[in-house]
Amino acid sequence: MRDRDRIYETLVLTTSQPEFYLTFGFRVVEEHIFKVKCYPTISTYRFRILDFTDTKDYTLLHRLLETRIPVSNIVGVVNEKPLFCVNEGSRPLYYAEDLDLIACMEIEGTRLHLFDLVTTQICPLKKILSKIPQLIEEVVIYLSPEVLDVKDVQAFTHTFDETVLMVRGKFAAEGEKFMLPRSARC
Numbered sequence: 001m002r003d004r005d006r007i008y009e010t011l012v013l014t015t016s017q018p019e020f021y022l023t024f025g026f027r028v029v030e031e032h033i034f035k036v037k038c039y040p041t042i043s044t045y046r047f048r049i050l051d052f053t054d055t056k057d058y059t060l061l062h063r064l065l066e067t068r069i070p071v072s073n074i075v076g077v078v079n080e081k082p083l084f085c086v087n088e089g090s091r092p093l094y095y096a097e098d099l100d101l102i103a104c105m106e107i108e109g110t111r112l113h114l115f116d117l118v119t120t121q122i123c124p125l126k127k128i129l130s131k132i133p134q135l136i137e138e139v140v141i142y143l144s145p146e147v148l149d150v151k152d153v154q155a156f157t158h159t160f161d162e163t164v165l166m167v168r169g170k171f172a173a174e175g176e177k178f179m180l181p182r183s184a185r186c
Contacts, residue, residue: 009167014185016162024164032177033158034141036150040128046101047094047131060064061094064102065120071117072144075173086184088116096131099123103182110137115182117143124149144178160185 015021018028050057065084065093070076094103105112112132114125125148129136142160145153155177165180 005019008034008169009095010167010171010172012168012180013166014163014180015166018164018166021166021168024168026168029165029167029174031158031160031165031179032155033179034145034150034177035154036125036141036145036152037141037155038125038136038139043057045096045098045131046133047096050095050102052089057095061093061118062121064100067120068105068118069120069122070102071122071181072147074144074146074176075178075180076144077181080184083186084089084116085116087183094131096128099127099131101128103128104181107134107136109121110135112136112139113142114139115142116184122147125140143181144176 002110011026013026018026050061052061054057057178061080065081068078072076088104091104091106094105095101096103099119100121101117101123103114104116104118105114107113112129114128123143125139125145128148129139141148141150141153158179160179160182163185167174
């Protein structure tokens with residue numbers, strides 16, 4: 001680890017077995033999910049599911065991954081295309097053409113689980129919700145929501161899929177309420 005100490009100021013990982021990494025100087029950093037109640041909005045544009053057998057959709061995904069901006073000013077990732085493809089490649093990805101935005105999300109009844117957004121310009125949550133043709137009453141956000149222009153957000157301590165975030169070295173977001181997006185977890 002000493003060579004890495006000279007190269008990297010901070011090391012980050014996610015694990016279901018944090019005890020293995022404590023002896024290497026890693027510590028657990030608390031993460032949060034965010035919940036917001038919402039009211040329905042409707043748009044003429046809708047999300048569509050990307051089809052990776054279509055070269056245009058494949059190219060679209062790669063273009064947005066290469067030019068994306070972070071989903072948060074607290075903790076957001078860029079340049080993680082291989083990790084994104086491993087973590088999200090077997091799940092449906094939703095595209096809103098008018099927003100040029102890919103959403104990693106799941107709908108459970110009237111609850112939307114929002115895991116990541118891949119875009120060159122983050123838009124308010126209200127615009128994202130307007131692309132969903134069914135009633136959504138609550139959104140559970142698995143990333144820091146400060147750039148989504150949402151009000152009355154409640155934060156809850158959360159362990160994502162039985163894994164914790166561990167950090168070694170300086171970590172500017174420590175003490176903040178945030179979550180590392182699902183697409184960037186390794």
